[in-house]
Amino acid sequence: MKIEMLPREKVFRDPVHNYIPVRERVILDLINSPEMQRLRRIKQLGVANTVFQGAEHTRFTHSLGVYNIAREICDNFQQDYPTKTPGDGLWDDSERLVTLCAALLHDIGHGAYSHTFEHIFHTDHEAITRQILTDPSTTVNAILRGVSPEFPAQVASVIDHSYPNPQVVQMISSQIDADRMDYLLRDAYHTGTNYGLFDLTRILRVMRPYAGGIAFNPSGMHAVEDYIVSRFQMYQQIYFHPVSRGMEVVLTGILQRAxxxxxxxxxxxxxxxxxxxxxxxxxxxxADYLALDDGVMTTYFHYWMKSTDHVLADMSARFLDRRPLKSAQFNHSTAHLLPAMAKIVDEAGFDSRYYTAKNSSYDLPYDQYDPTSATPKTQIEIMERDNTLEELSTLSPLVKAITGKVTGDERFYFPKVMLTSPDSPDFKPEYGKFQRYLAAGSVIDPAIYGK
Structure with a gap:
């Protein structure tokens, strides 16, 4: 396979990685494809910019970041662990191009307001990613076919984890991969938080290939620990933020009503x-799918603010004017109160089908490898000096403490007006009744999420 190189290295300036170099013609052509450029119009964190105003970064910038981390890993592997004989488990640099293309294109199938759109219309961004890579109608497919007729399917097989080289698959998708490492650093930067920061340079230096995939040298274990903890904190503080979830509930209501x-x-x-x-x-x-992006959806919301349908008009205005629904936690012992609370919301003049919702957010920060699982995860392995492998949590008390621990909460969302003070001239009896249910449920004070 002959790879055409650019006459001069192309660089993209990036706030996380500084300069991102591109040397292969096919990579630059893919970046310039319409399907990749569409990702400039899709926010990486969806509605999280309504809470963290700096979170305006896109799937495009993230995709370039994942490409760059994968490129650095390939460079390190080729320098320190190049294959000497076939089947020795070291890095074969002929895998570089398929790795870089998969890294760059791994999110190309994400839709407008990604996860909410998927939930309403039952789309699957990973399946659509594979379709974009393999459908002859796309520019991306034509570019990949220029490498070889089989190349689009090879790149797609990395995405669906069926590619025969586990080193390539794990570099793009595993418990510690180029995708996760970029989005943690990038999301931390753009949200103005420090939770997602970890020593990327050190982690890349201690990664090493072996026949079964990718392992880490013992000297880098603490950098890997830091990554695990950073991921845990980002999910709790950023990705599961109650106000972001409240805006997602509003967005869901708009699309359902429409x-x-x-x-x-x-x-x-x-x-x-x-x-x-x-x-x-x-x-x-x-073609219908690729015609949509965040801007298209937002334009419709502007039109619908003047809809003759009150619910659609109000929900659209709430979304555009950033008026999220409020929330309170519930659990198995208080869940029985929710139907009555939803009924009170109806009595107060709101359609509870759109103005109330149960929302659960749970994450497994780290889990040991379980080959009997329906979807077994790749474990993080430490390679000792004698080349034996130890699973991370068996060596790290810190990681062991959160291994297998599911974190998150369940929240009930409702209109903020239901919390109107009895001293207000706008107070209604329904509001008081609703607030008594909140108190009876021993839920946390929802007013603390009023930003």
Whole structure:
């Protein structure tokens, strides 16, 4: 396989990695493809910018970052662990291009407001990523076919974990991979927090290939520990933030209401979202999917603020004007109160189908490898001097303390007006009734999430 190199290295300036160099023609062509450029119009953290105002970064910048980390790993492996004989378990640099392409393209199938859109319209961004890579109608596919006819399928197999070299797969998708390492650092930078910071340079230096995938030298164990803890903290403080989840509930309500209005024939011609109709009808194709981005969706929300349907108009205004629903925690002992609370919200003049929601956020920060699991995860292995492998949590008391521990909470979302003070002239009896249920449930004070 002959790889065309650029006459001069191309660099992208990046706030996390400084300069990101591109040397291969195919990589630059992929970056310039319409499918990749679409990612400039999709925010990496969805609605999190309503809480962390700096979180305006995109799937495009993240994808370049993942490419760059994978490139650095390949460089280190080729310098320190180049293969000497076939099957020796060391790094074969002929795997570089498929690795770099998979790293760059791993998120290309994400849709507008990624996860909320997937939930409503039952799309699968990983399946669509593979489709973009292998569908002859895409520019990305044409570029990959320029390498070889089999190359698009090879890159797609890295994404779905069926590629035969586990080193390549684990570099892109494992418990410590180029994807996670970039988004933790990038999200921490753009949210203005320090939770996601860890020693990337040290981790890359202690990574090493072996026949079964990727392991880490013992001298780097503490850097890996730091990464695990950083990931844990980012999920709790950033990704699971209650206000972000409240905005996602509003976004879900908008899309659900719009879909139902269309199905009931209640949209006026001016209100019909032409680019969303294939999804409302469940008959979308790849071209329909690629026509959507965050900006397209936001434009429809602007139109719908003037909708004749009160719910659609109000929910759209809430989203655009940043008026999230409030929330309170609940658990198995207080969940029985939620139906009554939803009914009170109805009595107060809100349709509880849209203005209330249960939202769960749970994460497993680290888990030991379980080959009997339906979806076994790649464990983090430390390679000792005698080349024996030890799973990380058996060596690290810090990691062992959070291994297998599921973290998160369940929250009930409702309109902020339900918390109106009895001293207010706008107070209604329903509000007092609702607040008594909150107190009876022994939930945390929802007012602390009022930012």
């Amino acid at each position: 879909k139902e209005l269309y199905e009931d024939g209640k949209f006026t011609e001016d209100e019909k979202p032409r680019l969303l109709l294939p999804f409302f009808e469940g008959k979308f194709d790849l």
